[in-house]
Amino acid sequence: MMQRSQEVVGKAAVGGPxxxxxxxxxxxxxxxxxxxxxVLYFGFTHCPDICPDELEKLAEALDTIEAEAKYQVRPVFISVDPQRDTPKAVKAYVKEFHPRLIGLTGSEEAVKACSKAYRVYFHKTGDSETDYLVDHSIIMYLIDPAGEFVTFYGKNFTARQLADSIMQHIAKWGDSSAAAQEAAAAAARLKTGTAGSQEGLAQR
Structure with a gap:
């Protein structure tokens, strides 16, 4: 759905406050x-296999990006299990994967609102109130320095592919920023030059 949205309107309505x-x-x-x-990843600390696999893949990609592009991407883990994932539990969990991995949790309402903004599906499975799993979307979201959604990565991406794609977006952002800065500088020079010409004409 997000791919189709990007193709039709150029930008998917993903993310938000x-x-x-x-x-x-x-x-x-x-x-x-x-x-x-x-890079945002939604999961839960009691996940038996998928979340650990995805976070290990993300950690490998982060180290590759830092080594090859000299850039530190901010990794963020967002819990979809607020009932069990307290800040203390999340802190113990994220340190197992990467020293810069940020762990987030919150009230049930806050987690639902954030998940809805990023089009993340999650649903508790099992009858027990304490022993259960959470079925959820297995997606990583790339967010640019302006806080805007760029793209997403599914489970099929390898750590190498993930790193390569993110580095391409970093380079593209850098080129765009440089172009924007040059355009602003050119506009400033033009404005100064025009003002200078008008001032000269007035003097004559």
Whole structure:
């Protein structure tokens, strides 16, 4: 659906404002994503295999990007199991995968709102109130330094493919930023030059 949306209107309606709590118990909002590329992954700490596999893949891609592109992407794990995933539990979990991995959780309402914004599906499976699994979307989301959704990666991506794609987007963003800065500088020079010409004519 997101791919189709990107093809039709050029940009998928993914992401938006959210307010969660990080692994240290501090507020973390969408504004904390500004300033550098981020990768978001939604999962839960009691996940037996898929989440660990995906986070290990992400960790490998992060290290590859840092080594080859000299860029530190911000990795973020967002729990879809607020009932069990307290900040303390999330903190213990994320440190197993990467030293820079940020873990987020929150109230049931806050997690649902964030998941809805990113089009993430999740559903608790099992009858027990304490022993259950959570069925959820297996997707990583790339967010640019302006906090905008760029693209997403499914389970089929390898760590190498993930790293290569993210590095391409980093390079493209850098080129765009440089072009924007040059255009702004050119406009400023033109404005100054025009003002100078008018001032000269007035003097004559």
């Amino acid at each position: 959210f307010t969660l709590t990080d692994q240290d118990g501090k507020p973390f909002t969408n504004e904390n994503l500004l300033g550098k590329f981020s």
